[in-house]
Amino acid sequence: MKKSNHEMTRRAFLGNAALTGAITAGAMTASRRAAAANDKLGVGVIGAGGRGNSHLQALKHIQDNDKTIEIRAVCDVYRPRLDRAAERYNAKGYMDHRELLADPAVDVVTIATPDHHHGYQALDAIRAGKDVYCEKPVTHWRQFELTKELAKVAADSGRVFQCGTQGMSDAAWIQMGKLVREGLIGRPIHAECGFFRVGDWGEAGMPIDDPDAKPGPDLNWEAFLGDSPKRDFDVSRFFRWRMYEDYAGGPCTDLFPHTLTPVMHIMNSGLPSMAVATGGMFRYTEREVPDTFNMLIDFPEKYTIAVLGTQGNDYQATEVRGSAARIPVIRGWEGALTVRNNEIEFIPAHGSDKKAHTIPIEKGENLLHFFQEFIECCRNGDPNTSSPMQLAYHVQTALIMSYLSLREGKVARFDHEKEMIVL
Numbered sequence: 001m002k003k004s005n006h007e008m009t010r011r012a013f014l015g016n017a018a019l020t021g022a023i024t025a026g027a028m029t030a031s032r033r034a035a036a037a038n039d040k041l042g043v044g045v046i047g048a049g050g051r052g053n054s055h056l057q058a059l060k061h062i063q064d065n066d067k068t069i070e071i072r073a074v075c076d077v078y079r080p081r082l083d084r085a086a087e088r089y090n091a092k093g094y095m096d097h098r099e100l101l102a103d104p105a106v107d108v109v110t111i112a113t114p115d116h117h118h119g120y121q122a123l124d125a126i127r128a129g130k131d132v133y134c135e136k137p138v139t140h141w142r143q144f145e146l147t148k149e150l151a152k153v154a155a156d157s158g159r160v161f162q163c164g165t166q167g168m169s170d171a172a173w174i175q176m177g178k179l180v181r182e183g184l185i186g187r188p189i190h191a192e193c194g195f196f197r198v199g200d201w202g203e204a205g206m207p208i209d210d211p212d213a214k215p216g217p218d219l220n221w222e223a224f225l226g227d228s229p230k231r232d233f234d235v236s237r238f239f240r241w242r243m244y245e246d247y248a249g250g251p252c253t254d255l256f257p258h259t260l261t262p263v264m265h266i267m268n269s270g271l272p273s274m275a276v277a278t279g280g281m282f283r284y285t286e287r288e289v290p291d292t293f294n295m296l297i298d299f300p301e302k303y304t305i306a307v308l309g310t311q312g313n314d315y316q317a318t319e320v321r322g323s324a325a326r327i328p329v330i331r332g333w334e335g336a337l338t339v340r341n342n343e344i345e346f347i348p349a350h351g352s353d354k355k356a357h358t359i360p361i362e363k364g365e366n367l368l369h370f371f372q373e374f375i376e377c378c379r380n381g382d383p384n385t386s387s388p389m390q391l392a393y394h395v396q397t398a399l400i401m402s403y404l405s406l407r408e409g410k411v412a413r414f415d416h417e418k419e420m421i422v423l
């Protein structure tokens with residue numbers, strides 16, 4: 001895992017003492033918003049690319065309709081995107097996220113940068129006293145130690161944290177989790193889920209805004225690299241970072257958070273005991289990350305979660321809710337739970353006395369509601385968001401173990417005493 005190297009690079013990356021000081025000062029001035037129910041929360045968006053603009057659209061809706069927030073700042077290391085977003089949303093533009101965090105007008109940040117920045121920027125934001133909405137995956141696959149640190153700092157800080165797995169706004173998963181905790185399926189033993197789509201998010205899917213773009217005052221390549229290996233500028237790496245292992249991990253880390261997070265919530269899962277994975281670049285070869293990924297994770301409570309997926313075919317085999325994530329099947333000693341015809345379905349196991357029945361789903365997935373719920377948590381200082389950091393830590397650990405399993409050709413185990421991955 002080359003932890004010490006990354007941590008040294010991290011220190012160099014953060015090296016500017018004045019800015020780090022400004023972040024700490026921000027932590028002291030930021031205050032809990034419950035006291036000022038009529039005040040609007042100031043929001044800053046870090047990363048003004050595809051997803052950052054989706055955040056801004058949802059936030060603008062809340063700004064105009066709920067009138068509980070104001071978009072005050074945006075940040076991007078690429079000036080054309082930064083200027084466009086700053087102008088469109090009438091926000092202050094920053095090229096450096098630490099400057100945005102030092103802005104006392106910002107109470108809440110959303111993070112939509114490439115994966116390898118999420119953990120560091122979320123940590124910086126919490127330490128600056130901000131509440132955080134952070135895109136999935138919560139960290140990059142080589143950053144287990146950072147993930148662990150973020151989970152601890154988030155828990156100790158009491159700040160509001162929501163991971164960007166918007167599927168958690170679907171009541172189906174919350175209701176199924178409650179049914180499992182109440183004992184409907186008996187002891188959980190197995191769950192299956194998956195994610196299938198056609199298309200190479202990377203080569204064809206990510207736009208190169210300017211093929212002649214070069215590092216300079218309007219494009220900060222060093223800041224893009226962050227803790228990843230130092231490399232000369234490459235326009236493809238900058239705009240199509242999803243193709244490269246230094247910044248991304250293929251379906252395992254890009255897509256599976258959407259399907260594994262609900263399932264680990266339903267199963268009430270903590271940290272796994274072991275993981276194995278198969279897959280590779282089976283269709284799209286001009287990339288470094290797999291397009292097909294299958295993983296099996298075991299947990300200390302004696303059950304398995306299987307996640308299957310490919311970007312080479314989009315047939316789901318079961319229904320889909322919300323996104324391209326396949327509906328999970330959750331199996332226990334006494335029965336199974338899934339979703340059929342827009343209802344939760346209970347299927348008794350062979351020999352069980354329990355009766356088959358269905359349960360209506362209270363509400364479906366909705367990105368706007370997901371953001372609204374987050375903002376309400378920020379206003380009330382309520383850390384119990386729909387997709388909290390503790391769940392993201394457990395999910396990301398399972399994903400990292402699986403990614404390392406495929407990469408190293410080994411079974412990944414988790415040492416619960418030392419809280420570390422062993423390969």
Ligand SMILES: NC(=O)c1ccc[n+]([C@@H]2O[C@H](COP(=O)([O-])OP(=O)(O)OC[C@H]3O[C@@H](n4cnc5c(N)ncnc54)[C@H](O)[C@@H]3O)[C@@H](O)[C@H]2O)c1
Pocket residue numbers: 046047048049050051052075076077078081097112113114115117135136137164165166223224226239254
């Ligand atoms: N929840 C979802 O459904 C969903 C959907 C799409 C993307 N995402 C996540 O959002 C993140 C961004 O994806 P995207 O498709 O918007 O990528 P993108 O490349 O379109 O946008 C990323 C932006 O971050 C900027 N950036 C890079 N390094 C930066 C830094 N150090 N500080 C500030 N800005 C920096 C880039 O210039 C770029 O404009 C990814 O982690 C992805 O997994 C989530």
